[in-house]
Amino acid sequence: MTMQRLDFLLEESKKGRPMTLALACPYGDDALAAVARAQLEGIVKAVLIGDEGKIRRLAEQEGHDLSGISVVDEPDDDRAVEKSVKMVSSKEADLLMKGLVKTSSLLKAVLDKEWGLRTGSLLSHLFLFEVPILDGRVVGVSDGGMNTYPDLSAKVKIIENAAACYHKIGVPQPKIAALAAVETVNPDMPATLDAAALAKMNERGQIKGCLVDGPLALDNAISEESARIKGLSSPVAGKADMLLVPDIEAGNFVGKVLLYMTGGRGAGVVLGAKKPIVLTSRFDTMETKLLSIALGALAARS
Numbered sequence: 001m002t003m004q005r006l007d008f009l010l011e012e013s014k015k016g017r018p019m020t021l022a023l024a025c026p027y028g029d030d031a032l033a034a035v036a037r038a039q040l041e042g043i044v045k046a047v048l049i050g051d052e053g054k055i056r057r058l059a060e061q062e063g064h065d066l067s068g069i070s071v072v073d074e075p076d077d078d079r080a081v082e083k084s085v086k087m088v089s090s091k092e093a094d095l096l097m098k099g100l101v102k103t104s105s106l107l108k109a110v111l112d113k114e115w116g117l118r119t120g121s122l123l124s125h126l127f128l129f130e131v132p133i134l135d136g137r138v139v140g141v142s143d144g145g146m147n148t149y150p151d152l153s154a155k156v157k158i159i160e161n162a163a164a165c166y167h168k169i170g171v172p173q174p175k176i177a178a179l180a181a182v183e184t185v186n187p188d189m190p191a192t193l194d195a196a197a198l199a200k201m202n203e204r205g206q207i208k209g210c211l212v213d214g215p216l217a218l219d220n221a222i223s224e225e226s227a228r229i230k231g232l233s234s235p236v237a238g239k240a241d242m243l244l245v246p247d248i249e250a251g252n253f254v255g256k257v258l259l260y261m262t263g264g265r266g267a268g269v270v271l272g273a274k275k276p277i278v279l280t281s282r283f284d285t286m287e288t289k290l291l292s293i294a295l296g297a298l299a300a301r302s
């Protein structure tokens with residue numbers, strides 16, 4: 001069974017208590033619209049941290065109802081990011097969201113040794129995509145957002161972070177394809193060596209809570225027909241829930257192709273920190289932002 005459509009994230013995240021979300025610098029890129037909607041739907045209780053005058057003007061211009069939403073006035077962007085991160089590290093908020101601020105600035109604040117959200121483990125980004133051309137099938141990609149060129153140990157952590165998130169959204173044994181350009185081990189292609197090692201580590205119980213196979217090429221990770229033609233029989237080939245990509249470039253390209261060239265929807269979150277971080281890009285639609293908040297809210301549950 002593969003996951004279909006991302007709407008279940010909205011349904012599930014409405015159940016139980018709304019999570020308190022700290023949104024840093026909520027200016028003009030649909031983040032405010034998505035948070036206002038998430039508050040209305042009972043998914044989150046939002047706190048907006050930024051220039052209060054600007055936030056209220058924007059809400060009025062765009063017609064967002066801020067009643068019930070708290071605003072912390074901090075006109076300086078760096079200090080607004082710091083305050084937002086501190087709200088989460090002090091447990092005043094259950095999850096963090098990036099508004100109109102550079103991804104690297106937010107991540108650097110999250111990694112601050114004194115007041116950041118480090119846990120001693122690796123932080124990694126997971127993006128779930130709903131792919132129309134596959135009848136709405138949900139395919140995850142990690143890590144196309146945070147870790148640039150992960151080594152084998154980092155890839156293990158990326159898988160573990162993703163598996164823990166899949167468990168929280170109701171997939172007890174996610175099928176993870178360790179991607180490479182080919183499905184055979186080739187000593188000249190390091191991604192195939194890491195993928196084979198990860199598959200073996202999973203088989204031997206060194207990586208738990210998921211099924212990992214690799215190396216797999218994108219086609220035989222996703223398409224059962226392609227896996228059959230290549231003679232691959234494994235519980236993962238053709239049925240992958242998540243693609244473990246070799247580096248940020250591969251992850252970013254796959255993700256952007258799915259969003260911008262297939263008209264898909266997505267939901268993205270940074271995992272492995274004290275609490276999840278909703279990290280969408282300026283170009284993501286309001287819908288993708290709302291789905292990301294729902295994913296973050298589910299991942300924030302203990």
Ligand code: COD
Pocket residue numbers: 103104107108111121122123124144145146147148252281
């Ligand atoms: N998890 C935990 N700790 C980390 C991580 C991580 N993923 N990355 C770095 N650290 C720690 C290091 O151990 C070190 O203690 C400190 O943070 C600084 O490490 P650097 O110098 O390697 O990292 P930075 O601060 O220069 O950059 C970290 C970023 C996450 C900002 C950087 O890796 C980055 O820019 N990633 C890409 C983000 C991006 O642009 N995404 C957009 C794609 S759409």
